[in-house]
């Protein structure tokens with residue numbers, strides 16, 4: 001089953017892979033093993049994207065397949081069973097409503113073993129501050145696709161500082177960020193693709209990829 | 210851009226010749242420069258975004274002030290403000306005079322329609338936020354057949370009432386449509402005033418129409434972006450038929466602009482970056498290409514804004530006849546694009562908006578110098594910001610440095 005499911009996911013067979021995963025669990029299969037297969041498949045989809053073999057259309061569908069399978073797989077797992085690399089508070093910054101990139105990154109970084117607290121889009125600084133206070137993440141992720149969002153990121157970083165919050169890294173992502181924007185916003189890392197973002201999150205926390 | 214020695218007519222003629230040369234794939238006297246617009250315009254005039262969007266008088270003055278103080282060859286991004294209203298263009302495609310008026314949805318039009326596509330400052334968002342297009346899902350997958358059968362009827366009778374709260378009942382719909390007509394008139398009266406003021410400032414008049422990639426109508430206004438991408442796998446035949454049905458409608462509304470002597474049709478692309486070359490060639494490009502070719506036959510060149518990264522699909526542009534129009538790039542490296550497209554397409558873009566916001570006069574000067582060394586030879590290039598909307602905190606000295614650098618190295 002494992003190899004077949006792995007291939008079906010990587011080959012973007014949405015119906016086939018969901019059906020197979022369900023059958024596997026119905027037949028008494030191990031949810032933890034299923035999760036691992038899905039994670040591996042997502043890793044390969046990300047690699048293919050970075051190599052230019054896959055495109056956003058595949059990332060989007062891959063994320064969709066992963067979420068669909070997780071919907072019936074995660075409830076079968078006990079909290080403690082799922083090893084977590086770290087926790088990320090993730091949101092699209094104030095004045096920006098683009099959510100697709102954030103959601104794709106979320107699917108891939110979750111698949112890689114991070115726990116994600118998604119606080120939505122058009123998120124004001126105060127809401128980031130509150131979420132960080134409440135969830136004590138290892139990483140704060142900000143998604144930003146519009147130029148007007150640059151100052152939102154900068155303000156958010158400042159608001160976090162002012163609230164005396166530290167002990168976490170800040171990563172920014174989205175189609176319009178670059179080194180210039182990272183410096184301006186005061187973030188620790190930037191990525192304009194999900195696969196690179198996942199790699200950087202691991203690097204920021206010093207965990208093996 | 211010496212304003213003191215030349216009269217407006219001379220200046221306009223010079224700028225036009227410069228642009229025309231680039232579009233004709235020739236080398237102009239200097240690299241033409243397409244300026245910025247966006248939040249910086251109301252900010253510079255000291256008015257709010259709400260005022261800029263709802264008070265035509267103030268907006269006109271703000272535009273004039275900006276165009277005067279930050280000259281360029283082509284103020285493409287600095288006009289009367291509104292958001293993409295192409296769903297209305299589809300709805301009114303059968304009536305050229307209306308199709309012509311519906312490219313943009315302005316603040317007042319949004320207020321009249323009560324639609325769920327947009328958010329405007331002082332209404333759904335802060336008085337100083339820029340107007341926002343949200344898009345959304347207003348059509349279910351089992352409705353593709355209705356769309357294919359009669360795109361105009363389906364959009365007008367099914368989609369718009371769903372998307373606009375003020376079209377709920379026939380009674381509401383009638384008043385809403387009357388008001389919308391009045392809004393159209395005001396918007397175009399204001400655009401005409403800005404046009405006159407621009408002419409006074411020595412800007413060439415260049416009538417621009419609009420068209421759209423058929424799949425983007427589905428993504429932006431009907432099914433939503435993510436759903437549309439997923440639909441390509443789930444219902445490929447239906448999506449393809451729907452893009453074909455929409456092609457005819459889009460061409461119809463785009464040709465309405467012949468009445469105002471449009472020389473160019475602006476076509477911003479959205480789903481291009483999402484698609485693999487295989488999906489692009491199957492679902493996106495054939496119908497877009499048909500739109501571009503048909504307009505060209507009718508004497509309208511296209512100004513296609515290839516948003517995001519278009520590298521994987523660059524070669525397809527070569528399928529168009531030489532001199533078909535302008536390829537405006539956002540994140541695609543214009544130096545590489547020009548190598549591939551030289552002597553075939555006029556290339557536009559090259560200035561990352563992040564540099565304008567985060568850079569310094571010195572770094573901008575340096576950047577333009579290096580860029581022009583590579584893209585100036587041979588002509589056929591127009592310098593433009595990667596994104597036309599400069600945020601309010603764009604340092605003014607950077608804008609001035611940019612203008613000077615263009616003059617110096619262009």
Ligand code: B12
Nearest residue numbers: 097098099101141146147173174175193194197341342517
């Ligand atoms: C789809 C789209 C939309 C859709 C959004 C649908 C949605 N719900 O998200 C719609 C049509 C609604 C829309 C609306 C608008 N848009 Co828009 N949109 C786009 C478009 C075409 C694609 C964006 C996208 O989804 N890309 C695909 C995703 C998957 O890529 P991504 O976000 O970069 O994400 C990837 C990585 O960056 C990374 N990632 C993402 N987030 C994060 C976060 C972290 C922490 C990490 C590590 C990684 C990461 O992972 C993803 C996968 O690799 C772009 C142009 C383009 N091609 O890029 C314009 C674009 C982003 N939009 C733009 C604009 C201006 C707008 C509007 C403001 C227009 C308007 N005036 O109303 C409105 C938005 C209102 C607002 N205030 O936000 C501009 C932004 C210009 C600028 N620099 O300011 C662009 C660039 C278009 C343009 N060239 O003018 N848009």
